[in-house]
Amino acid sequence: MFVLFQIGCALAPNIAALIIFRFLAGFFGSPTVTNSGASITDLWPQSERSVPLALFSAGSFLGPVFAPVAGGFVSEYLSWRWNFWLVLILSGVVYATCVLFLPETYAAKLLRDKARRLGVVQSGPSLQEQLGTCLIRPWLMLFAEPILFLLSLYMAFIYGILYLDFTAYPIVYKQSRGWSPGIAGLSFLGMGTGMAIATIASPYVNTIHGKYVSKLGPVPEARLPHLVILSWLIPVSLFWFGWTALPPAHWIVAIISGVPFGFSLILLFLSITSYLTDCYGPYGASALAANAVFRSVFGAVFPLFGTYLYDGLGVPWGSSLL
Numbered sequence: 084m085f086v087l088f089q090i091g092c093a094l095a096p097n098i099a100a101l102i103i104f105r106f107l108a109g110f111f112g113s114p115t116v117t118n119s120g121a122s123i124t125d126l127w128p129q130s131e132r133s134v135p136l137a138l139f140s141a142g143s144f145l146g147p148v149f150a151p152v153a154g155g156f157v158s159e160y161l162s163w164r165w166n167f168w169l170v171l172i173l174s175g176v177v178y179a180t181c182v183l184f185l186p187e188t189y190a191a192k193l194l195r196d197k198a199r200r201l202g203v204v205q206s207g208p209s210l211q212e213q214l215g216t217c218l219i220r221p222w223l224m225l226f227a228e229p230i231l232f233l234l235s236l237y238m239a240f241i242y243g244i245l246y247l248d249f250t251a252y253p254i255v256y257k258q259s260r261g262w263s264p265g266i267a268g269l270s271f272l273g274m275g276t277g278m279a280i281a282t283i284a285s286p287y288v289n290t291i292h293g294k295y296v297s298k299l300g301p302v303p304e305a306r307l308p309h310l311v312i313l314s315w316l317i318p319v320s321l322f323w324f325g326w327t328a329l330p331p332a333h334w335i336v337a338i339i340s341g342v343p344f345g346f347s348l349i350l351l352f353l354s355i356t357s358y359l360t361d362c363y364g365p366y367g368a369s370a371l372a373a374n375a376v377f378r379s380v381f382g383a384v385f386p387l388f389g390t391y392l393y394d395g396l397g398v399p400w401g402s403s404l405l
Contacts, residue, residue: 084111086174093167116143117375121368124360126188129301132357133292137285140352141278144245148275148345151249155268220366221373228370230362234355235374241317241348243381244405248274248341250389255328255337255398273338277345281353288353303361306354316347325402 088111091104123135157165187193208216224231248271256267288309295305323340359374360367393401 086171086178089167089171089174093164093171113379116379117372118368120356120371120375121360122188124357124367125190129361130289130293132360133288133353134285136356137282137288137349137353140349140356141282144345144348144352145275145278147245147249148271148278151252151271152268152275155263156265159263159265217369217372220369221376224363224366224369225373225377231359231370231373234359235377238352238355238374239378239381241351242378243385244317244321245274245344245348246382247385247389247392247405250386251324251328251393251398251402254390254393256334259329259398260334270334270338271341273341274345275341277342277347278349279345280342281346281349284350285353288350292357303358306358306361310351310354313347313350316343317351320344320347321402321405325399328398328402 085108088104088108092101092108095101095104119139120136123139124132127135153169154166157163157169187196225235226232252270253264253267256262256270257264262270291309292305295308296302299305320340320343323343324337327340328337356371356374359370363370392404395401396404
């Protein structure tokens, strides 16, 4: 359904139709965001999750970062509709690949299929009961569990800043420096480079985790100590960008400020996700779903006031406020 609604977006005759098709595409694409992290924790044991989770995190965040790079050139040299044709082609290829080559790995589903082949009748919860549990439990956990709420709020704030930067960067590089949309999109490469470095460094997170496990024991909190240092890279990168983004500072200085932001974003996401799954065990999927929805709300809302923030305070003070 996500793939098919890209056709609706590409052929939309007016803005109302485009918004409706975008909503439907987002609705049917959302399980990837909420379920994938939990699927990875099901597939890999606790001691080996860092690398697959880092690769998943890189995909989650490098997509939004590199999309403006491609989208800028597409919008500049082709019709805006080609943004959706491009998504249709890529998502269609991925979907076809999954259907043809991705095996079933969910243990409960494999057991049900085996029981059905053997003629064993199994009674389980009804669809209504499953929906009630899946829709209600994440929200109950989010607002009843201080650990989940506060870590989700922190991740949501950083995620919101990432999406707000999609408003800030064009303001700086298109308006202040007069760059074309395609060239302005290249300004996100600094952030993407930081994310790529973090992904490459993800095996070392396993090593760090192992050292803290030897000190603290096999507890979820062994995922967190190194984040005390990494979290400081977020405000450092924001101040760096804010006070070097405008002329006469050279354009490369502000782009490089995206490297520590992207680096810390991936590793924070990786370790907090691992911590929540370790902490909540069989309810880890609900914890990650609550985290993802909360994060996505911030990602949707922050760009709405980004232009007002930078128009009102300017780039230096707007970034300093964040």
